Amino acid sequence: MRRWLPGWLHWPQLDVPLLAGLLLLMGCGLLVLYSASGADADVVNRQAVRLAVGLAAMLVLSQVPPHILKIWTPWLFTLGLALLLATWFVGTGRATNRWLDLGLVRFQPSEIMKLAVPMMVAWYLHPRRLPPDLITVLIATFILVIPAVLIARQPDLGTALLVGVSGFFALFLAGLRWRLMFALAGLAVALLPALWYAMHDYQRQRVLTFLDPESDPLGTGWNIIQSKIAVGSGGLFGKGWLHGTQSRLEFIPERHTDFILAVLSEEFGLAGVLVLFAIYLFITGRGLYIASNARSTYARLLAGSLSLTFFVYVLVNAGMVSGLLPVVGVPLPLISYGGTSIVTLLAGFGILMSIHGHRTFIR
Amino acid sequence: MNIRQRIRHSQSSPIKDQALESRRFTERAAVAFALVAVALMLLAARYVYLQVLSHEEFATRSTNNRVRVVPVPPNRGLIYDRRGRPIAENRPAYRLEVVPEKAGELGPLLERLGAIIALPEDVQERFERNRPRYRVFDSVPLKFNLSEAEVARFAVDRHRFDGVDVVPYLARHYPQGELLTHVLGYVGRLDVDDLGRVDEGNYRGTTHIGKTGIERYYESALHGSSGLEKVETNSQGRTLQVLERSSPVHGDDLVLSIDLEVQRAAWDALGERAGAVVAIDPNDGAVLAMVSKPAYDPNLFVHGISTADYRAILSARGRPLFNRTLLGGYEPGSTLKPFVGLAGLELGVISDGDEVFSGGEFYLPNVSRPYRDWKRGGHGSVNIYEALEQSVNTFFYQLALDLGIDRMHDYLAMFGFGAPTGIDLLGENAGVLPSRAWKRGQFGQPWYPGETVIAGIGQGFNVTTPVQLANALVVLANGGTRFEPRLLYAVKHPGNTRADRIESPVAQQVPVADPAHWDTIREGMRRVVHGRKGTARAIRPDDGTEIAGKSGTAQVVAQDRDEDMDEDTAEHLRHHALFIAYAPFERPSIVVATVVEHGGGGSAEAAPVTRAVLDAWLYQERLP
Numbered sequence: 002m003r004r005w006l007p008g009w010l011h012w013p014q015l016d017v018p019l020l021a022g023l024l025l026l027m028g029c030g031l032l033v034l035y036s037a038s039g040a041d042a043d044v045v046n047r048q049a050v051r052l053a054v055g056l057a058a059m060l061v062l063s064q065v066p067p068h069i070l071k072i073w074t075p076w077l078f079t080l081g082l083a084l085l086l087a088t089w090f091v092g093t094g095r096a097t098n099r100w101l102d103l104g105l106v107r108f109q110p111s112e113i114m115k116l117a118v119p120m121m122v123a124w125y126l127h128p129r130r131l132p133p134d135l136i137t138v139l140i141a142t143f144i145l146v147i148p149a150v151l152i153a154r155q156p157d158l159g160t161a162l163l164v165g166v167s168g169f170f171a172l173f174l175a176g177l178r179w180r181l182m183f184a185l186a187g188l189a190v191a192l193l194p195a196l197w198y199a200m201h202d203y204q205r206q207r208v209l210t211f212l213d214p215e216s217d218p219l220g221t222g223w224n225i226i227q228s229k230i231a232v233g234s235g236g237l238f239g240k241g242w243l244h245g246t247q248s249r250l251e252f253i254p255e256r257h258t259d260f261i262l263a264v265l266s267e268e269f270g271l272a273g274v275l276v277l278f279a280i281y282l283f284i285t286g287r288g289l290y291i292a293s294n295a296r297s298t299y300a301r302l303l304a305g306s307l308s309l310t311f312f313v314y315v316l317v318n319a320g321m322v323s324g325l326l327p328v329v330g331v332p333l334p335l336i337s338y339g340g341t342s343i344v345t346l347l348a349g350f351g352i353l354m355s356i357h358g359h360r361t362f363i364r
Numbered sequence: 365m366n367i368r369q370r371i372r373h374s375q376s377s378p379i380k381d382q383a384l385e386s387r388r389f390t391e392r393a394a395v396a397f398a399l400v401a402v403a404l405m406l407l408a409a410r411y412v413y414l415q416v417l418s419h420e421e422f423a424t425r426s427t428n429n430r431v432r433v434v435p436v437p438p439n440r441g442l443i444y445d446r447r448g449r450p451i452a453e454n455r456p457a458y459r460l461e462v463v464p465e466k467a468g469e470l471g472p473l474l475e476r477l478g479a480i481i482a483l484p485e486d487v488q489e490r491f492e493r494n495r496p497r498y499r500v501f502d503s504v505p506l507k508f509n510l511s512e513a514e515v516a517r518f519a520v521d522r523h524r525f526d527g528v529d530v531v532p533y534l535a536r537h538y539p540q541g542e543l544l545t546h547v548l549g550y551v552g553r554l555d556v557d558d559l560g561r562v563d564e565g566n567y568r569g570t571t572h573i574g575k576t577g578i579e580r581y582y583e584s585a586l587h588g589s590s591g592l593e594k595v596e597t598n599s600q601g602r603t604l605q606v607l608e609r610s611s612p613v614h615g616d617d618l619v620l621s622i623d624l625e626v627q628r629a630a631w632d633a634l635g636e637r638a639g640a641v642v643a644i645d646p647n648d649g650a651v652l653a654m655v656s657k658p659a660y661d662p663n664l665f666v667h668g669i670s671t672a673d674y675r676a677i678l679s680a681r682g683r684p685l686f687n688r689t690l691l692g693g694y695e696p697g698s699t700l701k702p703f704v705g706l707a708g709l710e711l712g713v714i715s716d717g718d719e720v721f722s723g724g725e726f727y728l729p730n731v732s733r734p735y736r737d738w739k740r741g742g743h744g745s746v747n748i749y750e751a752l753e754q755s756v757n758t759f760f761y762q763l764a765l766d767l768g769i770d771r772m773h774d775y776l777a778m779f780g781f782g783a784p785t786g787i788d789l790l791g792e793n794a795g796v797l798p799s800r801a802w803k804r805g806q807f808g809q810p811w812y813p814g815e816t817v818i819a820g821i822g823q824g825f826n827v828t829t830p831v832q833l834a835n836a837l838v839v840l841a842n843g844g845t846r847f848e849p850r851l852l853y854a855v856k857h858p859g860n861t862r863a864d865r866i867e868s869p870v871a872q873q874v875p876v877a878d879p880a881h882w883d884t885i886r887e888g889m890r891r892v893v894h895g896r897k898g899t900a901r902a903i904r905p906d907d908g909t910e911i912a913g914k915s916g917t918a919q920v921v922a923q924d925r926d927e928d929m930d931e932d933t934a935e936h937l938r939h940h941a942l943f944i945a946y947a948p949f950e951r952p953s954i955v956v957a958t959v960v961e962h963g964g965g966g967s968a969e970a971a972p973v974t975r976a977v978l979d980a981w982l983y984q985e986r987l988p
């Protein structure tokens with residue numbers, strides 16, 4: 002077979018441990034989703050279809066060798082940027098301009114950027130001498146800030162954060178000097194007040210509510226309070242699958258999407274949460290391991306950035322559900338119900354698989 | 365290196381040390397993984413804090429979230445007349461309720477609701493006033509007793525009104541309408557102002573409370589005790605299942621001593637005239653009828669009376685809201701004479717055969733003003749029998765003078781004059797039984813003999829209520845026992861099959877010096893109806909039933925006999941007609957006091973009404 006096909010298109014060299022971790026996660030996700038949706042098999046089926054589509058995307062991307070990806074990178078980034086600008090004018094969606102309607106498919110260009118930004122930063126950094134010097138850092142920062150700002154204006158703070166952070170991780174892994182890093186961090190903190198003015202009213206309200214949820218227990222504080230009650234009432238071992246009163250009686254808002262971790266926490270308790278964390282830790286660790294073994298700078302930076310960004314999803318979502326962080330629309334990866342993020346995430350893992358599979362074929 | 369050198373350096377050195385970069389990357393990846401691990405540990409710590417350390421608090425809040433304690437209001441006790449006919453009942457009805465937390469802004473909501481359901485004008489004001497009564501996610505009633513059309517219209521548009529619901533309940537209804545208003549009173553919507561007099565916890569689910577009459581006096585018995593339901597609700601507050609239930613204890617059913625037939629007889633006999641009738645069973649102090657006219661329909665008040673209806677009642681002739689039986693203060697006039705006469709006999713001031721000459725006018729020494737008899741030229745020499753039969757003023761002028769006001773006061777007080785009777789209704793008027801001390805206290809003035817003279821015929825300062833008058837006659841009829849009259853005859857506790865009889869408490873046992881004295885007064889009263897010259901001989905029954913009675917006239921304005929009342933006298937200046945009676949004479953079973961306002965003479969106007977009431981009762985009594 003190998004003889005008749007182009008060299009890079011041989012049968013998938015999937016990383017079995019990573020795949021196992023992902024499948025385990027998806028299995029748990031479907032289980033929790035069944036309960037969170039009120040035992041609605043339709044919802045679970047639709048999610049399963051999405052996961053299948055995502056896995057297919059992963060499979061396809063795992064066959065594309067990193068050097069091909071590297072060639073596509075600037076074009077993908079440019080396309081993503083163009084689409085983002087397009088949403089500015091023709092976006093559809095409830096009160097926000099996130100969606101672009103392409104006839105059959107509606108999708109969020111910001112999802113492309115979740116992959117395109119770390120790719121672009123890695124692409125920009127890979128020929129340069131590392132650790133990057135100040136100018137390189139500034140240009141790389143520019144690359145990640147432009148799409149992040151565009152997405153934040155949509156407004157989609159969660160995705161903007163993820164996009165920005167993924168670019169930053171590439172920089173960090175490239176050996177960004179600590180001094181520069183602290184300088185950037187200082188700059189970011191200094192810009193916080195400016196961010197406050199740039200925020201929409203509902204976003205400000207979320208932050209205020211996060212600071213004091215009990216100030217409006219029936220309004221904006223409801224989500225945080227009910228989520229914390231769900232988590233806390235779960236205890237050590239939870240109320241049992243399908244027996245979470247907070248979720249079954251619809252006290253948890255967005256319980257099958259952004260707040261699905263609250264359902265899991267309520268029904269499976271601390272034990273379930275720790276098992277989930279362990280799976281996430283394993284997947285992140287495995288991703289970093291793959292990155293470390295990659296042979297090209299581009300592949301390393303990209304793989305490392307994708308792995309760490311994946312973890313940021315978990316961190317932000319779990320922090321939000323437990324009331325540690327303000328409510329931002331970041332799903333629990335591969336568990337929350339919802340289309341585009343699943344496909345993007347699995348596509349990202351496809352890239353990781355490819356980097357893993359092609360580690361010996363790199364020039 | 366300065367910045368320019370750096371730029372040149374980075375651009376001009378494409379040759380990279382791959383091994384070094386890889387090693388550096390691995391270092392950074394290790395740092396990143398360590399940070400990931402630390403972050404996860406912090407997260408895990410947060411979950412430990414929530415799920416282990418604060419578990420109990422959140423478990424409680426989770427339970428409180430889903431479990432609501434819903435009060436289950438008891439059914440209000442029913443009320444029957446003494447023969448078991450319902451006079452206050454509960455009917456299934458629908459009310460409109462809103463859960464403010466779910467409904468959003470009230471103003472626009474009410475506007476939209478108003479388009480399909482006619483809401484009371486004060487709905488928003490009432491809502492705001494009563495809001496503190498209700499807890500978060502409690503539903504607040506907006507309108508009671510929806511019509512079928514309104515229920516249907518709402519059902520169609522229901523999806524437009526989040527948090528608004530039509531709820532079935534039991535509504536109070538008074539099938540006899542205005543006939544019993546002044547006895548039963550009515551229930552009205554429970555207001556925050558009402559909560560002061562009840563246990564708030566017991567009234568959480570209750571929407572109506574007794575506002576006046578029996579409904580108010582026996583509120584606690586009629587209301588019962590609220591039950592509780594622990595229900596599981598979802599976040600929208602919809603009840604999913606009942607987890608626990610403690611049943612309410614329904615209110616007691618009350619049986620009143622009122623006899624509907626007697627009540628109606630009195631009502632009909634009064635006709636269009638304003639007045640009052642009180643009938644009491646002298647054997648036990650049970651009230652048989654209690655009519656005050658005009659009255660109003662109590663059902664109007666149950667669901668919240670409209671401003672227009674209320675204004676109509678307020679401005680109606682004869683003040684329908686005024687309960688004349690309890691609050692109406694009338695001069696007793698000649699109806700006081702039997703009691704004054706009994707005082708004279710019992711206190712030894714006069715004896716059976718003593719005669720007084722009536723010449724038409726009575727003078728006090730050194731006073732030129734005459735005190736007149738009603739009959740020009742007087743009645744001649746009369747004894748106590750004749751004095752009662754013909755209502756001879758001079759006899760009682762003299763007797764009053766001989767008794768003196770204070771002795772008269774003390775004796776009549778034993779019959780309940782000048783004090784509330786203690787009937788089971790609120791707000792009773794005490795009336796006035798004058799004495800020297802009373803006048804000094806009231807006006808700071810000394811007592812004049814002339815005031816004693818007219819007090820002997822029930823004029824001057826004397827004020828009695830119809831219920832007082834009837835209750836005083838009870839004492840005379842039964843030979844000395846004064847009861848606190850009772851409307852409540854029996855109570856049926858929920859679950860019991862039989863009602864428990866409620867006895868009227870005895871207020872006073874009037875000492876009897878000689879039973880013959882009492883018989884003398886009774887005989888005098890019998891002659892009022894049956895005597896040849898009796899003032900009320902027109903109402904003498906043909907069937908041999910014997911009635912003892914006494915007429916009276918309460919002056920509205922002081923008038924001289926010379927300008928006797930005639931057709932031309934403006935109605936509102938005409939005297940009130942009074943009549944008291946009991947029957948049957950030998951074994952009395954009913955006492956009646958009647959007032960016909962502006963009726964003129966007692967015998968002509970009030971006696972026939974009294975007769976109709978007596979007939980209704982005596983006829984009832986003969987029924988098996």
